[in-house]
Amino acid sequence: xxxxxxxxxxxxxxxxxxxxxxxxxxxxxxxxxxxxxxxxxxxxxxxxxxxxxxxxxxxxxxxxxxxxxxxxxxxxxxxxxxxxxxxxxxxxxxxxxxxxxxxxxxxxxxxxxxxxxxxxxxxxxxxxxxxxxxxxxxxxxxxxxxxxxxxxxxxxxxxxxxxxxxxxxxxxxxxxxxxxxx
Amino acid sequence: xxxxxxxxxxxxxxxxxxxxxxxxxxxxxxxxxxxxxxxxxxxxxxxxxxxxxxxxxxxxxxxxxxxxxxxxxxxxxxxxxxxxxxxxxxxxxxxxxxxxxxxxxxxxxxxxxxxxxxxxxxxxxxxxxxxxxxxxxxxxxxxxxxxxxxxxxxxxxxxxxxxxxxxxxxxxxxxxxxxxxxxxxxxxxxxxxxxxxxxxxxxxxxxxxxxxxxxxxxxxxxxxxxxxxxxxxxxxxxxxxxxxxxxxxxxxxxxxxxxxxxxxxxxxxxxxxxxxxxxxxxxxxxxxxxxxxxxxxxxxxxxxxxxxxxxxxxxxxxxxxxxxxxxxxxxxxxxxxxxxxxxxxxxxxxxxxxxxxxxxxxxxxxxxxxxxxxxxxxxxxxxxxxxxxxxxxxxxxxxxxxxxx
Numbered sequence: 001x002x003x004x005x006x007x008x009x010x011x012x013x014x015x016x017x018x019x020x021x022x023x024x025x026x027x028x029x030x031x032x033x034x035x036x037x038x039x040x041x042x043x044x045x046x047x048x049x050x051x052x053x054x055x056x057x058x059x060x061x062x063x064x065x066x067x068x069x070x071x072x073x074x075x076x077x078x079x080x081x082x083x084x085x086x087x088x089x090x091x092x093x094x095x096x097x098x099x100x101x102x103x104x105x106x107x108x109x110x111x112x113x114x115x116x117x118x119x120x121x122x123x124x125x126x127x128x129x130x131x132x133x134x135x136x137x138x139x140x141x142x143x144x145x146x147x148x149x150x151x152x153x154x155x156x157x158x159x160x161x162x163x164x165x166x167x168x169x170x171x172x173x174x175x176x177x178x179x180x181x182x
Numbered sequence: 183x184x185x186x187x188x189x190x191x192x193x194x195x196x197x198x199x200x201x202x203x204x205x206x207x208x209x210x211x212x213x214x215x216x217x218x219x220x221x222x223x224x225x226x227x228x229x230x231x232x233x234x235x236x237x238x239x240x241x242x243x244x245x246x247x248x249x250x251x252x253x254x255x256x257x258x259x260x261x262x263x264x265x266x267x268x269x270x271x272x273x274x275x276x277x278x279x280x281x282x283x284x285x286x287x288x289x290x291x292x293x294x295x296x297x298x299x300x301x302x303x304x305x306x307x308x309x310x311x312x313x314x315x316x317x318x319x320x321x322x323x324x325x326x327x328x329x330x331x332x333x334x335x336x337x338x339x340x341x342x343x344x345x346x347x348x349x350x351x352x353x354x355x356x357x358x359x360x361x362x363x364x365x366x367x368x369x370x371x372x373x374x375x376x377x378x379x380x381x382x383x384x385x386x387x388x389x390x391x392x393x394x395x396x397x398x399x400x401x402x403x404x405x406x407x408x409x410x411x412x413x414x415x416x417x418x419x420x421x422x423x424x425x426x427x428x429x430x431x432x433x434x435x436x437x438x439x440x441x442x443x444x445x446x447x448x449x450x451x452x453x454x455x456x457x458x459x460x461x462x463x464x465x466x467x468x469x470x471x472x473x474x475x476x477x478x479x480x481x482x483x484x485x486x487x488x489x490x491x492x493x494x495x496x497x498x499x500x501x502x503x504x505x506x507x508x509x510x511x512x513x514x515x516x517x518x519x520x521x522x523x524x525x526x527x528x529x530x531x532x533x534x535x536x537x538x539x540x541x542x543x544x545x546x547x548x549x550x551x552x553x554x555x556x557x558x559x560x561x562x563x564x565x566x567x568x569x570x571x572x573x574x575x576x577x578x579x580x581x582x583x584x585x586x587x
Contacts, residue, residue, distance in 0.1 A: 025208070025212060028208055028212075057207065087525075118192075138193065
């Protein structure tokens with residue numbers, strides 16, 4: 001069980017379970033940025049993503065004693081974070097639909113940097129498609145793992161991935177053609 | 183776009199990080215970690231009992247961290263509420279159901295029956311479930327199949343519908359089950375016989391039986407009308423416009439009122455019977471006042487009186503908090519039972535109407551709240567209790583609280 005910088009997490013999880021605050025802090029440092037990024041790419045709201053990442057860690061702390069340390073920590077945390085991000089995105093969509101009001105959250109700044117078109121296209125995907133794209137292509141889970149995480153049939157994961165990628169591809173091609181015209 | 187290109191694009195995409203976000207979260211998480219109780223491993227190994235002072239400091243740190251946390255300004259706005267109505271300290275597991283009765287809980291693995299002593303049993307691989315009136319059976323749906331199973335999981339009967347089965351509801355007298363199949367509303371006898379169509383077009387809302395043991399059934403038709411019919415004869419007993427975007431319908435309060443809930447509104451419609459002819463008089467609905475800018479995440483009508491419990495979420499710029507409200511019979515304003523950070527989930531009344539069970543997924547807890555006198559209780563570790571052996575437990579949904587005896 002290793003994360004990207006080669007740190008073996010198992011001793012950290014064991015030590016955190018046994019009461020080491022330093023181990024817990026290390027797990028937090030290793031995973032906060034990934035958790036935040038995943039949440040942000042699903043909800044596209046910085047304040048909400050911050051809440052969701054924090055909430056995911058709090059849930060992890062609450063369940064730490066029962067966590068099977070033979071299992072990897074990272075997918076466990078990501079499952080919590082992405083499911084909460086999805087819940088948030090659905091509630092927000094419902095809230096907007098119901099009262100027709102603008103969000104109380106600040107809108108995203110217009111995309112200006114490289115990748116802006118892609119981010120805009122990602123934001124415009126339905127939350128369910130965003131979640132599977134983020135899990136597959138940012139966090140690199142297999143469709144089978146995503147199906148288990150989100151409690152979806154594997155076929156549904158594949159179809160959401162396909163539809164999401166088709167839309168992103170169109171956005172990326174549009175961006176390339178704009179760049180080429182400059 | 184190739185996978186690798188997309189991966190690179192997602193990794194390199196600009197993601198704004200609020201200044202200090204990681205540190206704020208770290209303080210909250212470290213405080214929560216310091217405050218957690220060490221697990222009991224049956225010995226001294228690995229056990230690190232926290233001194234009282236350290237525990238107090240942990241709680242103080244957690245409170246301070248929360249005030250500086252992403253909930254930030256919002257926390258400061260409602261910290262008074264939190265202090266006035268704090269969540270109780272959670273017990274590590276459900277050792278008994280306060281007030282008795284049995285719970286039906288839907289997890290990712292399927293529905294569970296929780297007995298009064300807190301022990302639980304998984305009924306099988308079903309997507310939705312509902313109690314029979316005395317808790318002798320559970321009606322459970324999976325795909326196009328509707329089944330009746332005993333509370334120990336023993337299958338009793340099954341039928342296969344033409345389309346996916348949703349929202350089974352067992353009539354209080356026990357002899358009928360209403361369920362949605364595709365857009366249809368159908369009725370089947372409690373022994374699984376006599377399956378038949380009652381209405382061809384319904385909204386995606388669970389029907390509600392008259393609690394009086396008669397054949398009355400309320401549902402929302404595809405054209406957005408609240409309709410009450412005699413489920414035996416199909417005769418229309420009453421109709422009115424349903425609350426827009428209706429998400430929940432309950433017929434309770436000894437049959438004297440119907441509760442309609444949407445994600446933004448709540449209203450109670452009184453009912454009366456004609457003295458000289460069959461049919462019901464649907465009274466003018468009374469909108470129950472809710473705070474502005476909220477989402478309604480749960481609502482329930484008490485079984486024997488016109489009291490309504492509601493769970494609302496206040497969305498703020500930097501975080502959320504949730505509140506449990508109770509509207510006593512006839513009251514103009516609700517009473518706040520509890521305010522907590524984050525989002526609460528669904529709410530259910532106890533069979534005797536004296537307690538509420540509220541889901542708190544963010545804290546992985548259930549809250550048992552007395553409506554009158556009594557001590558609130560919280561139970562922790564709910565998701566793991568209903569996801570044994572799972573890599574990542576998901577929080578279960580409360581389907582019903584049944585039958586004290």
